[in-house]
Amino acid sequence: MKGNEAIAEGAIMAGCRHFFGYPITPQTEISAYMAKRLPKLGGTFLQAESEIAAINMVIGASAAGRRAMTSSSSPGIALKSEGLSYLSGCDLPAVVVNIQRGGPGLGGIQPSQSDYFLATRSAGHGDFHILSLAPNSVQEMLDFTYDAFNLSDKYRVVAMILGDGILGQMMEPVDISPKPAAGLPEKSWALTGTGGKRRKNIVNSLHLLPEELEQRNIERYQRYKAVEVEARHEEYLCGDADIVVVAYGAPSRIAKNAIGAARGKGIRAGLLRPITLWPFPAKALRDAARHAKAFVTVEMSMGQMIQDVELAIRCARPVLLCSRAGGMVPSPEEVLAKIEEAADVCASV
Amino acid sequence: MRALRTTVFAGHYGSGKTTLALSYAAWLRCAGHRVTVCDLDIVNPYFRAADAREFLKQKDIGLISSDYANTNLEAPSVSPEAQAAFDDAGLYAVIDLGGDDRGALALGRYAKYLNLAAGQDAEYEMLLVANRCRPLTRDAGSLLEIKDGIERASRTKFTGLVNNTNLGAKTTPEDIIDSLGFALELEIVLGLPLKMTAVNAALISPELTDFWENHAEVFPVRPHRTFAFPI
Numbered sequence: 404m405k406g407n408e409a410i411a412e413g414a415i416m417a418g419c420r421h422f423f424g425y426p427i428t429p430q431t432e433i434s435a436y437m438a439k440r441l442p443k444l445g446g447t448f449l450q451a452e453s454e455i456a457a458i459n460m461v462i463g464a465s466a467a468g469r470r471a472m473t474s475s476s477s478p479g480i481a482l483k484s485e486g487l488s489y490l491s492g493c494d495l496p497a498v499v500v501n502i503q504r505g506g507p508g509l510g511g512i513q514p515s516q517s518d519y520f521l522a523t524r525s526a527g528h529g530d531f532h533i534l535s536l537a538p539n540s541v542q543e544m545l546d547f548t549y550d551a552f553n554l555s556d557k558y559r560v561v562a563m564i565l566g567d568g569i570l571g572q573m574m575e576p577v578d579i580s581p582k583p584a585a586g587l588p589e590k591s592w593a594l595t596g597t598g599g600k601r602r603k604n605i606v607n608s609l610h611l612l613p614e615e616l617e618q619r620n621i622e623r624y625q626r627y628k629a630v631e632v633e634a635r636h637e638e639y640l641c642g643d644a645d646i647v648v649v650a651y652g653a654p655s656r657i658a659k660n661a662i663g664a665a666r667g668k669g670i671r672a673g674l675l676r677p678i679t680l681w682p683f684p685a686k687a688l689r690d691a692a693r694h695a696k697a698f699v700t701v702e703m704s705m706g707q708m709i710q711d712v713e714l715a716i717r718c719a720r721p722v723l724l725c726s727r728a729g730g731m732v733p734s735p736e737e738v739l740a741k742i743e744e745a746a747d748v749c750a751s752v
Numbered sequence: 753m754r755a756l757r758t759t760v761f762a763g764h765y766g767s768g769k770t771t772l773a774l775s776y777a778a779w780l781r782c783a784g785h786r787v788t789v790c791d792l793d794i795v796n797p798y799f800r801a802a803d804a805r806e807f808l809k810q811k812d813i814g815l816i817s818s819d820y821a822n823t824n825l826e827a828p829s830v831s832p833e834a835q836a837a838f839d840d841a842g843l844y845a846v847i848d849l850g851g852d853d854r855g856a857l858a859l860g861r862y863a864k865y866l867n868l869a870a871g872q873d874a875e876y877e878m879l880l881v882a883n884r885c886r887p888l889t890r891d892a893g894s895l896l897e898i899k900d901g902i903e904r905a906s907r908t909k910f911t912g913l914v915n916n917t918n919l920g921a922k923t924t925p926e927d928i929i930d931s932l933g934f935a936l937e938l939e940i941v942l943g944l945p946l947k948m949t950a951v952n953a954a955l956i957s958p959e960l961t962d963f964w965e966n967h968a969e970v971f972p973v974r975p976h977r978t979f980a981f982p983i
Contacts (some may be wrong), residue, residue: 404887405766412887428797428826432765439888511824512797572798574766576922579887730824 404577406544406570407432410500411440413548414472416582419498420446421471423460425453425479428512429568430502433474454479458486458499465495466606468593470552474500476568477518478509487561488527492608494592494623496555498548499533500564502571505730513730514568516652519707522565523681530620532627533561535680536635537651541575547678549582556588558630565680567703569653569732636684637676640666644673646745647691649712650701651677654733658701661738670746680708685715692716696749699741701725701733721748753948753969755780756877758837758845758866760859761914762902763881764889765795765851768916768973772881772950773848774804775973777813785844788814790837791821792858794828795850807976814843830858838865853901863907879947880910884917884934885927892934892941899942912947913938915968925955929963936967 404412411433414422422441424434434450441448447464451457457473464471475483480501490497503518505511522535534554536547544566551562597603610616639659641647646665650658655676665672675691677684692698697720700709706724713722725741727733759776761769773789780787789808791801801808802821808814816833820826837845849855859866866876880902882895889895903909915938917931928951939946946968951960953972961970 408766408887435765436888505824512826513824568798572796574920576885576919 404541405432405572405574406541406566407502407572408436409541409545409577410474410548410564410566411436412579413545414498414552415440415444416545417470417549417552418587419470419472419552420444421461421464421469422447423449423451423457423464423471423473425451425457425475427476427479429504429514429571430474430476430500432571433500433502454482455486458483458490461497461499462486462490462493462495465490465497466493466594468587468590468595470498470556470587472498472500474502476502476504477506477515480518480521484521484527487533488529488531489608490561491527491531491533492529493606494559495561495606496559497561498551498555498564499561500548500566503565503567505728511730512568514653514732515703515728515730516567516654517704517707517728518565519680519702519704522563523683523711526561526563531623532630532681533563534558534630534633534682535563535565537565537678537680538570539652539655539676541570541573542577544570545577545579554633556590558626560626560630565652567652568730631682633679634682634684634686635678636687637678638687639674639676641673641675641691643694644671644691645694645696645749646670646672646699646742647695648672648674648699648701648738648742649677649688649708650674651680651708654701654703657733657735658738660735661742664735664739665742668743670742672742677708683711683715685711688712688715692719695720696752697745698722699725699738699745701738701741703732704728721745723748753971755783755785755844756875757843758847758876760847760849760866760876760878760908761881762849762856762859762878762906762910763851764883764886764895764898765855766886767851767881767883767889768918768950769851769881770799770801770848771975772914772916772973773801773846774807774976775950775971777808777846778811778974779971780844780846781811781813786842787844787846788816788837790834790845790847791815791817792830792834792847793850793855794830794858795852795855797826801848804976830861834862838862849906852898853905856902856906859906859908866908877912877947878908878910879912879914880942880944881914881916882938884931885919892937895938896941899944910942910944913942913944914947914971915949918952923952923955925957925960928955928960932964932967
């Protein structure tokens, strides 16, 4: 199936029955799939009048304790940033999918990873984080969307699937055998009607007293500490690597080709693929820095994740950037050339 | 298999229409016809016939495609040259339609030429491409809905079916053999003859061809490109 369809199927498997969307290339198949499937499952599919309306509908469904999702692509996600901030201010779970395209502005429709900063740094105003998962296959589009709902409910944070136009549009075989029934956790905070039996719940992001607002922020950041155990990454030929390539999403697969070619030329290269972008697998990078002489990040942007890599290793090793932007995709040859450049840098030190 | 002057490939998005249209055009060209692929896809700005520009050039096959194909402009536009696919009597046109009923809308503008041609026995072929491995077209009921939607939107009737069951690079000959029941059920439920079972040329064997002999021609598909995208 298509990557976008796999996301929709993963959400359905996780018990998501409320989807609110607005079409934009290259993620429209998520909406199209939900429009076909959800009504048959007794769920709600609604094409909203705008991206902003869609995220606000997610706020409503989530406040009522339901699993809800919206999806868009880069410019549409920027429009949703107000809603992402309100969801976070209200400590509401939700899953938001971003199938990135080139920017800034209207940009283009071709694949990109230039919303790394948006996902990990600035999803909206205020002090908050969203948990970001970066699949690199159609199977992972399904699996991670399923996981995203569970993580989002567990920590009461927004979870984002950060894909790109390649992953959204490409087709691969997918195992769709049923996953463990996604039991909805007890949501004692949800607005489900008191039935005259309990005090009313209030879901709110407005706090009139600054002391109270500060306290809510402190509590939220304590919760974020607990989220750090969810940091995930994958290693490929990384154990003895002198040159560690760091790439997530589609470029991580292109990097594997280049690493094979580099090994063929006698360069010990390996891949460290961040799977969660926040929390970032910083410890794994620090561990890799013990044996690595240099790092190379491969990004479909002007270089964004490179900052997190430098931060994780405290700039203890040179970090080179292999970058294509604006919808262009790095080739294995370009990645190999950058690995060779990194090897030269090491040799000259 | 007898070739007609106009062949339209239509069906669910992602069912393999473009790949099939390109292979079919190459087959027509090998048979000595003057051939053009006409891209009427107004739905998917990714993966379209224009990606195969070089392949078509090498094979001396024409390409009619939107000026905006493979640019960042998402205009659902059709080239004015598309009219030639219907007017040029010496040309074999292979028409690649966009997915589902939305994609089929683009054909509606030309429906009168197809229907006129049919009336004068310069027949056309419009083939519904079906892949049982696609999540929303796993049964005959779903495909019946798609067939009706496409016929309504395009104001044209299908003339046949293509069984294009595949799992991309993971397809096995067993998948093709297993799809027989699906293909035969489609014939009955949709009321359309099975024109071909499309199979990646690399998977075709005498056993496979024999197996399908009484049901449909096995048509070899040669994907014009594959991605070097390791798992």
